[in-house]
Amino acid sequence: MTLELHDLCLTAPGAAAPLFAPLSLRIAPGEIACLTGPSGVGKSSLIAGVAGHLPRGFVLSGQVRLNGCDLLTLPPERRGVGVIFQQPLLFQHLSVADNLAFGLSPQVRGRAARRAAVAEALERAGLLDFGPRDPATLSGGQRARVALMRALLARPAALLLDEPFAALDPYLRAGIRDFVAKHLRAAGIPALLASHDAQDAAIARQSLAIAPFGTGR
Numbered sequence: 001m002t003l004e005l006h007d008l009c010l011t012a013p014g015a016a017a018p019l020f021a022p023l024s025l026r027i028a029p030g031e032i033a034c035l036t037g038p039s040g041v042g043k044s045s046l047i048a049g050v051a052g053h054l055p056r057g058f059v060l061s062g063q064v065r066l067n068g069c070d071l072l073t074l075p076p077e078r079r080g081v082g083v084i085f086q087q088p089l090l091f092q093h094l095s096v097a098d099n100l101a102f103g104l105s106p107q108v109r110g111r112a113a114r115r116a117a118v119a120e121a122l123e124r125a126g127l128l129d130f131g132p133r134d135p136a137t138l139s140g141g142q143r144a145r146v147a148l149m150r151a152l153l154a155r156p157a158a159l160l161l162d163e164p165f166a167a168l169d170p171y172l173r174a175g176i177r178d179f180v181a182k183h184l185r186a187a188g189i190p191a192l193l194a195s196h197d198a199q200d201a202a203i204a205r206q207s208l209a210i211a212p213f214g215t216g217r
């Protein structure tokens with residue numbers, strides 16, 4: 001599936017001008033596009049808006065096409081996009097395995113099949129023996145890997161990543177970046193990655209620097 005952003009424009013509450021000039025991108029299956037830009041340019045709000053959780057008072061215009069539909073006309077639960085944030089949102093009261101099972105698509109039916117899918121995700125994350133552990137006992141990099149696997153288990157049609165590496169130790173970042181790129185490619189889903197770190201663009205097929213409106217290149 002291809003994710004297409006067409007003339008996306010975002011205006012903050014009460015502002016006369018949009019945050020940045022209209023943005024267009026086409027992301028093929030398995031590819032990552034990176035949006036970089038200075039703090040406050042609107043990266044997080046844009047990601048939230050595409051996912052269907054536009055912060056109150058913001059206006060998002062343009063089109064986001066996925067599978068022939070304009071996502072912006074659909075309620076969040078019908079958009080089929082997964083989101084990964086800077087701080088992996090793992091449920092602290094659930095084990096690592098149960099966190100993964102929570103993400104699992106309802107298309108995977110039957111207890112044995114669901115258990116097998118979770119075991120495979122643990123293995124792919126390099127966390128085979130970590131299923132019974134509490135998320136609080138994992139390192140930052142391990143948590144990031146669980147968060148990605150959980151998002152993929154939901155079988156999203158596209159994935160949005162908002163500063164997914166920012167909370168990680170610089171030494172870990174390169175490894176997790178490669179891990180994310182490898183698994184997104186294998187899953188064949190398009191991904192939009194927002195980051196203020198220009199190095200994140202290294203894993204992207206294309207990268208777009210967003211400039212505040214009026215200062216554009």
Ligand SMILES: Nc1ncnc2c1ncn2[C@@H]1O[C@H](COP(=O)(O)OP(=O)(O)OP(=O)(O)O)[C@@H](O)[C@H]1O
Pocket residue numbers: 012013014019037038039040041042043044045046055057196
């Ligand atoms: N309620 C609000 N009213 C007016 N402006 C707002 C409101 N909430 C956020 N903004 C502004 O909207 C802009 C976009 O914020 P956003 O968090 O999306 O930027 P960002 O590019 O993700 O920044 P960062 O890299 O620092 O996370 C910012 O300039 C912010 O000040």
